[in-house]
Amino acid sequence: MRTTTKLTAAAAVAAAAAIALSACSAPSDSKDDGDKDSPLIVAASPTPHGDILKFVKDNLAEKEGLKLEVKEFNDYILPNTATENGEVGANFFQHKPYLDEFNKKHKTHIVPVVNVQIEPLGLYTKKGKKLSDLGPGSSIALPNDVSNEGRALKLLADNGLIVLKDGIGSDATLKDIKDKKGIEFTELEAPQIPARLKDVDAAVINGNFAIGAKLKPATDALALEKGEGNPYANFLAVKEGKEDDPRVKKLAKLLNTPEVKKFIEDKYEGAVIPAFGAPTS
The missing domain is CATH 3.40.190.10 (Periplasmic binding protein-like II)
Structure with a gap:
């Protein structure tokens, strides 16, 4: 006997529509043009990813000469599709197993840049x-x-x-x-x-x-979940070929600073754990 309950097709469509409408600040009216002097637009889940990016924007980015714009979404699909089509220059919300499956299913070309944190x-x-x-x-x-x-x-x-x-x-x-x-x-x-x-x-x-x-x-x-040895670190990601964008490199550096580590530890008290470094291949 099957004990798994699935959403009906109609409910799934309705849910997808609701999620699309609920995406915060969806970048339909803006586009990341790739200019090194333009703001880097980053798609992110509101918490903790958007919070971490806003901390970087408010406290670290100006000193590094980085203009940063954060676009928040409440789902796991739009940030990648927006990155693929150039509406945003990067995203921060996902881990490698999810990205691998997404790229395969949607024929997208998103790649990780730097690990930041794990949410057990x-x-x-x-x-x-x-x-x-x-x-x-x-x-x-x-x-x-x-x-x-x-x-x-x-x-x-x-x-x-x-x-x-x-x-x-x-x-x-x-x-x-x-x-x-x-x-x-x-x-x-x-x-x-x-x-x-x-x-x-x-x-x-x-x-x-x-x-x-x-x-x-x-x-x-x-x-x-335990944090130690966890393969599900969330990372900054871009469309393949954008890894050397100077703005992306600056943000990657800032996301792995002691200041960000302290912010994560103080704000989330173990609910989010710093996990800096290069993503697994």
């Missing part, structure tokens, strides 16, 4: 449940994009809620579950999950959306 994925509830309360008959919502769903399933497996087939890790799909232990899964677009948390027993939520929903991963999560 967490399992949350609004029903006062403990991790040990979840079992047969429980409902858990998962992000439905390939990379984050696999990551979510691994989190559940690491905490004994399900059993994955041998040799399966963060690339897991629902078909790779060896034993669901009676749990029912609902797949949703990642940005929708916090609003639907009350409708399920628990949900796996991406760190940025958890923060945006006033959840505190360090204290509210029933289970939380």
Whole structure:
């Protein structure tokens, strides 16, 4: 018996339209022309990515001679399509497994530039449940994009809620579950999950959306990913060929400064973890 709940086609279309309309400051009226003296327009999720970029803009960019414009989006598709078509010069919101899948599916040419931070994925509830309360008959919502769903399933497996087939890790799909232990899964677009948390027993939520929903991963999560050795660092990304844009190089340098490290640690108190350096190939 299939225990996965999918959005209907009509609902999916409606949700996509709503997300498109909800994108903050969508750059339909501006375009990054690539001029080294023009502002670098960067697409970002509002929290924490937009917050980090605004910190750089307000505190570090002027001294480096960088003009920076931040365009915020509430979804995971528009920032990449805007980067591909040149509406923005860069984006900051995603990790490598997600980007690899996106490029493959959409035939885009986005590449990572520099790692900045990790947002640990967490399992949350609004029903006062403990991790040990979840079992047969429980409902858990998962992000439905390939990379984050696999990551979510691994989190559940690491905490004994399900059993994955041998040799399966963060690339897991629902078909790779060896034993669901009676749990029912609902797949949703990642940005929708916090609003639907009350409708399920628990949900796996991406760190940025958890923060945006006033959840505190360090204290509210029933289970939380470990930061050490985590392959899901979020990075600054550009369209292939734009890596040597002087503005991009300046921003990459600024995003890996001690000032940004301190800002992340002070503001997010473990909900977001600095993860500087070159992205994995």
